[in-house]
Amino acid sequence: MKAKIHVTLKQGILDPQGKAIEHALDSLGFKNVANVRVGKYMELDLDQSDMAKAEAEVKGMCEKLLANTIIEEYRYELQG
């Protein structure tokens, strides 16, 4: 099973990196851009063929380590 995980800042949390990138894009001539937010993308292989169990494991990983749920939210995709 392959898990693809996105961790992003919750809406309302200040993202200075996103702002910096937005300004940089603007100065490069991309004038239509707004609301740039920077997140993390992780991939991992999971030795688990049962989809429900895999999902529970990945959710556990996100809750416990991969995301700080005070300021981040996560979503994941499982393929296998």
Add this chain to the structure above:
Amino acid sequence: MNIGVIVFPGSNCDHDCRYVFRDVLGQDVTMVWHKESSLAGLDAVILPGGFSYGDYLRTGAIARFSPVMNAVKEFVAGGGLALGICNGFQVLLEAGLLPGVMLRNRSLHFICRETYVKVENAATPFTNGCRSGQVLKIPIAHADGNYYTDPVTLAGFQANAQIILRYCTADGKVTPEACPNGSLDNIAGIRNAEGNVLGMMPHPERCAEAMLGNEDGRMIFESMIASFERKKLVKV
């Protein structure tokens, strides 16, 4: 007093902490490797600054799962004193021993300079040697010192006097301009509700000796020793 300094892979201010307690203040210091499972015999625990686990994933996110952190949690639950400095503060936050989280500095820069912090609460084991409102000059060196918590927790801090240090001007004014990193309410240091755990972003161990030209940080450590000595008297 027997001080334990926790050493994570990537901690780099552990030796400075040992130097201040052992060589400047004459206390016993034990270096505690992150794989240790016991803090027996220690009177206080320091989580020092540095880049534990390279700040990978998030600062302090991996160190909080080090084996020694189980012992730290028990130590703290039993009333033991714990001081987290910079990365140590970040580890305490990730471990849930202090509420809230550190965000990237608003300027996105790693800021390495002296700051002024105001002692908002001098009735703690970490600040009892200071006057309430006293201004200390202590250096910071961090990229993730922008403290954040939710409004309910922040209100609780104010009710419980949990904000111990705030960034301020040289003459003690708490203004947005005085805050180097965007930290909520100019927070530079907080304690837990029980009062035995302090986390602070500035580095008092870098200004605890006269020959460095600044001894303001020394008061944090001397307060801890005074608090310990007082407890000893009460027990007898």
